[in-house]
Amino acid sequence: MTGCPFCAAVDWGTSTFRLWIFDADGMVVAERRSADGLQSMGGREGFPGVLESHLAEVSAPDSLPVVICGMAGSRQGWVEARYIDTPAPLDRVIDSAVRVEGVARDVRILPGVAQRDPSHPDVIRGEETQLLGATVAGSRDGLFCMPGTHSKWVRLRAGTIEGFATFMTGELFSLLGRQSILAHAISDMAVNPTDSGFLAAVRAGMARPADIANRIFEIRPAQLLGFAPAGAGAARLSGALIGTELAGAKARFGTLASVDLIASGTLSMLYAQALEATGSAVHLIDADVAVRKGLFAAARRFWDQT
Amino acid sequence: MTGCPFCAAVDWGTSTFRLWIFDADGMVVAERRSADGLQSMGGREGFPGVLESHLAEVSAPDSLPVVICGMAGSRQGWVEARYIDTPAPLDRVIDSAVRVEGVARDVRILPGVAQRDPSHPDVIRGEETQLLGATVAGSRDGLFCMPGTHSKWVRLRAGTIEGFATFMTGELFSLLGRQSILAHAISDMAVNPTDSGFLAAVRAGMARPADIANRIFEIRPAQLLGFAPAGAGAARLSGALIGTELAGAKARFGTLASVDLIASGTLSMLYAQALEATGSAVHLIDADVAVRKGLFAAARRFWDQT
Numbered sequence: 060m061t062g063c064p065f066c067a068a069v070d071w072g073t074s075t076f077r078l079w080i081f082d083a084d085g086m087v088v089a090e091r092r093s094a095d096g097l098q099s100m101g102g103r104e105g106f107p108g109v110l111e112s113h114l115a116e117v118s119a120p121d122s123l124p125v126v127i128c129g130m131a132g133s134r135q136g137w138v139e140a141r142y143i144d145t146p147a148p149l150d151r152v153i154d155s156a157v158r159v160e161g162v163a164r165d166v167r168i169l170p171g172v173a174q175r176d177p178s179h180p181d182v183i184r185g186e187e188t189q190l191l192g193a194t195v196a197g198s199r200d201g202l203f204c205m206p207g208t209h210s211k212w213v214r215l216r217a218g219t220i221e222g223f224a225t226f227m228t229g230e231l232f233s234l235l236g237r238q239s240i241l242a243h244a245i246s247d248m249a250v251n252p253t254d255s256g257f258l259a260a261v262r263a264g265m266a267r268p269a270d271i272a273n274r275i276f277e278i279r280p281a282q283l284l285g286f287a288p289a290g291a292g293a294a295r296l297s298g299a300l301i302g303t304e305l306a307g308a309k310a311r312f313g314t315l316a317s318v319d320l321i322a323s324g325t326l327s328m329l330y331a332q333a334l335e336a337t338g339s340a341v342h343l344i345d346a347d348v349a350v351r352k353g354l355f356a357a358a359r360r361f362w363d364q365t
Numbered sequence: 366m367t368g369c370p371f372c373a374a375v376d377w378g379t380s381t382f383r384l385w386i387f388d389a390d391g392m393v394v395a396e397r398r399s400a401d402g403l404q405s406m407g408g409r410e411g412f413p414g415v416l417e418s419h420l421a422e423v424s425a426p427d428s429l430p431v432v433i434c435g436m437a438g439s440r441q442g443w444v445e446a447r448y449i450d451t452p453a454p455l456d457r458v459i460d461s462a463v464r465v466e467g468v469a470r471d472v473r474i475l476p477g478v479a480q481r482d483p484s485h486p487d488v489i490r491g492e493e494t495q496l497l498g499a500t501v502a503g504s505r506d507g508l509f510c511m512p513g514t515h516s517k518w519v520r521l522r523a524g525t526i527e528g529f530a531t532f533m534t535g536e537l538f539s540l541l542g543r544q545s546i547l548a549h550a551i552s553d554m555a556v557n558p559t560d561s562g563f564l565a566a567v568r569a570g571m572a573r574p575a576d577i578a579n580r581i582f583e584i585r586p587a588q589l590l591g592f593a594p595a596g597a598g599a600a601r602l603s604g605a606l607i608g609t610e611l612a613g614a615k616a617r618f619g620t621l622a623s624v625d626l627i628a629s630g631t632l633s634m635l636y637a638q639a640l641e642a643t644g645s646a647v648h649l650i651d652a653d654v655a656v657r658k659g660l661f662a663a664a665r666r667f668w669d670q671t
Contacts, residue, residue: 270612
């Protein structure tokens with residue numbers, strides 16, 4: 060049956076739409092990526108049309124079932140798949156999927172996870188599916204770091220999400236680098252993960268998180284007064300923010316001795332370098348692979364009756 | 366001679382222009398405020414015209430001398446008044462003023478102060494004049510906090526600026542409150558200094574600066590999950606950022622047991638409440654009064670030959 064479509068799987072986020080067609084062994088037989096995220100959706104009505112048009116492009120059969128994770132399941136999405144609460148067994152994420160009514164196709168949307176703790180209220184949606192994928196074949200214990208616009212740190216024990224924390228690191232980097240006074244000191248937002256200024260800033264950020272709002276400001280006078288080259292701004296800003304995130308994660312989760320890093324691309328290299336430079340043993344898991352494995356694991360539970 | 370113009374004094378910043386006419390006793394006999402800051406200047410040519418038009422509005426004599434502080438003395442300003450270096454005696458700020466060439470009137474621009482320390486490069490321009498004013502009649506020792514878009518903390522000993530640090534607190538508050546995901550949780554940027562949520566966030570920010578990027582994110586899920594009222598966002602964000610600034614200032618300057626706070630308006634109340642709530646004894650000095658006194662002290666040294 061290899062090559063024969065078993066299901067479609069979609070990671071439907073705020074800004075992106077990614078679809079894969081899996082065969083019964085979980086191999087990808089077709090793939091689509093587009094900018095049809097929630098931001099570009101006119102309203103609830105648009106969801107079935109966008110999904111069907113992408114399925115048509117890959118000639119998916121009318122009967123092919125679809126599993127979806129991400130913001131499509133939020134209140135602003137297609138159909139709300141309500142948060143399940145911590146402590147949240149990953150298996151319960153699958154069991155709590157919501158079936159979309161009013162469409163001919165079998166479409167199921169996975170829920171996010173809420174931490175209903177007055178001292179640390181927080182939510183994730185999409186990352187639970189990456190965790191599911193990352194742990195399908197391996198450890199279901201550990202501290203997971205999922206960097207991004209809003210970096211997520213998750214403590215998993217025996218396949219259960221015990222607690223998590225979101226850090227606005229990526230959004231701070233973008234806002235500060237493009238729209239603050241620091242924009243005058245940053246000509247290029249690209250950061251080289253092996254840049255010595257990046258790693259020095261990570262170490263300083265982790266060692267002295269309290270003066271973060273001072274140390275990032277210093278990026279500009281450092282150039283004005285001739286202590287730093289003009290091209291060093293982005294690396295110093297990124298390093299300072301990531302280092303402060305690591306200090307915060309350590310304060311929250313006790314130790315970063317061993318970290319499972321679920322990430323892709325440059326971000327995976329930046330965080331891997333930062334974590335290793337500050338003493339963590341890093342186990343890197345590709346984020347794209349993880350979300351596909353997580354979606355396929357859910358699909359198997361829904362539709363594999365063999 | 367009371368009421369007879371002795372000099373004009375201008376605080377010429379990035380976004381504002383403020384002018385006062387002093388008599389020989391330092392009393393204000395006329396005043397102008399406008400948005401003619403550097404941002405709205407077309408180029409170097411515009412400076413004499415803007416100054417003369419404001420002087421004409423208050424019927425200042427053609428011979429009246431003018432002292433200026435602030436960004437008009439920066440490289441992007443009218444005439445560069447180069448930074449003097451730390452340790453910087455306040456008297457040297459006056460002695461290092463630059464006289465503007467090519468204008469009939471005697472116009473002098475006060476310099477800023479640079480901290481040429483590779484580990485903490487920083488600059489101030491305008492705050493040195495507030496310090497001058499704050500210490501004309503009083504203590505020339507102490508730790509001074511000057512909150513703003515870029516808050517400045519300055520250690521003064523025997524009338525000499527030993528060192529200082531800039532924190533981007535105000536700019537972070539504005540960027541995060543208006544342009545980040547937190548904007549969805551903040552309907553109104555006004556903060557009440559006696560709001561209990563503000564003070565709780567200050568204390569948490571000071572006690573746990575490392576997880577700042579997590580705690581500000583939590584403002585949004587706190588509302589989504591029903592733990593915080595919709596109107597609480599700005600107070601929590603402001604408190605978290607100011608609390609983290611206080612932690613950074615303490616890490617840098619050793620103790621905040623006694624702080625001279627140079628500020629005006631709501632900001633003076635927010636910082637006074639925050640400092641007192643975290644154990645500092647606060648001496649409040651009005652920032653508008655301080656800059657006027659500083660400019661007048663300089664004018665007296667330039668032109669009072671009695």
